[in-house]
Amino acid sequence: MSEALLPQTLLASHEASPNPAALFDAQDVLRWANKAFCEAYKVQPDGHLTWSDMMRSNHASGQGAVIEADDIEAWLAATASRRGKLPHRAFEADLTDGRWIWMSETVLPDGWLMCLAIDITPLRQDSRSLRQAHAKALRASQTDALTGLANRRQGLQLLQQALAESEAWPLCVALLDLDHFKQINDSLGHAAGDQVLCDFARQMLASTRREDGCARIGGEEFLLILPAAALGQAGVIVERLLARVRQSRPLAEQPEFGYRCSAGLVEAQWGESSEVLLQRADAALYRAKAAGRDRIERDAG
Structure with missing residues (x-):
């Protein structure tokens, strides 16, 4: 077989495969999916459907992926904190048609993400409940319970990982803090404050790229890790976030209420420790x- 025919042959083999396969672009839009994937997740690639929209649709319809969550936005935030952050990951998942699959996700050099699933329903499930409980406990230990973002511990681990990987460079980091947040709690109550924090988490996810790391590291302070982005590109991403925050009106009972945030953005220097990098971000x-x-x-360093 000539090399020129290999791409068409590979595509044809995936099209004919009973195993779900799909490609998402760097913006997490579903660009291609074989028949098995479309049937499993009840979707059709249209050039606009994102992974988040696909999961929202599955959750609302009770079809496709099994999503055991009352708050789909919090579930999406928690899942997005893991999706596309490593070159490769694999995990078990359930489909509403009763199948149990092993899903693998591979980040390609251009930022696209390839998903391949294998039906493992026939395998012995003696230890499955134990594995699921362990995976659930691990996710909980890495997740901020309120916002669904990575928690402080996981955020710092993501930063250490990015600093150690040459593929992540140039690398920028931002510390963000909600302005006058104490006044929001004092005047509107802590329940309203929690709604604002959750809204900010949603704005972070909507403003950033799949490969970016988003974490709540304490109170109203958040960490944003921007791999493969120099200071100029990173500034555009953070400015986009601040613009979204200015437009947001997170409290239904207070339709005129808005809030703001401030950011310190720094570009990492090779060999710099995470502690020094965060000190520079905090100073900014x-x-x-x-x-x-x-x-x-x-601060370019």
Whole structure:
């Protein structure tokens, strides 16, 4: 077989395979899926459908992926904190048609993500409940319970991982803090404050790329890890986030209420420790607060 025919042959083999297969682009839009994937997840690639939209549809219809969550947005936030962050990962998943699959996700050099699933329903399931309980406990230990983002421990682990991988460079990091958050809690109550924190988490996910790391590291402070982004590109991403926050109105009972955030953005230097990098980001964030808030202060190192 000539090399020129290999791509068509590979595509044809995936099309004919009973195992679900799909490709998502760097923006997590479903670009191609074989018949088995379309039938399993009740979707059709149209050039616009994102992975998040696919999961929302599955959750709403009770078809496709089994999603055991009352709050789909919190589930999406938690899952997005893991999706596409490693070159390869694999995990068990359930489909509503009763199948049990082993799903693998591989991030390609251009940022696209390939999903391949194998039906493992016939395998012995003696230890499955134990594995599922372990996986659930591990996810809980890595997740902020309120926002669904990575928690402080997981966020710092993601940062250490990015600093050690040459593929992640240039690398930028931002610390973000909600402006006057104490006043929100004091005037509107902690329940409203929690809604604002959850809204900010949604704005982070909507503003960033799949490969970016998003974590809540304490109170109203968040960490954003931006691999393969120099200071200029990283600044565009953070500015987009601040713009979304300015437009957001997260409280249905207070339709005029809005909030703001400040950011300290730094570009990492090779060999720099995570502690020093975060100190620089924190200093930049302090300058943003001192300069009037609702802004970014940058530091190229």
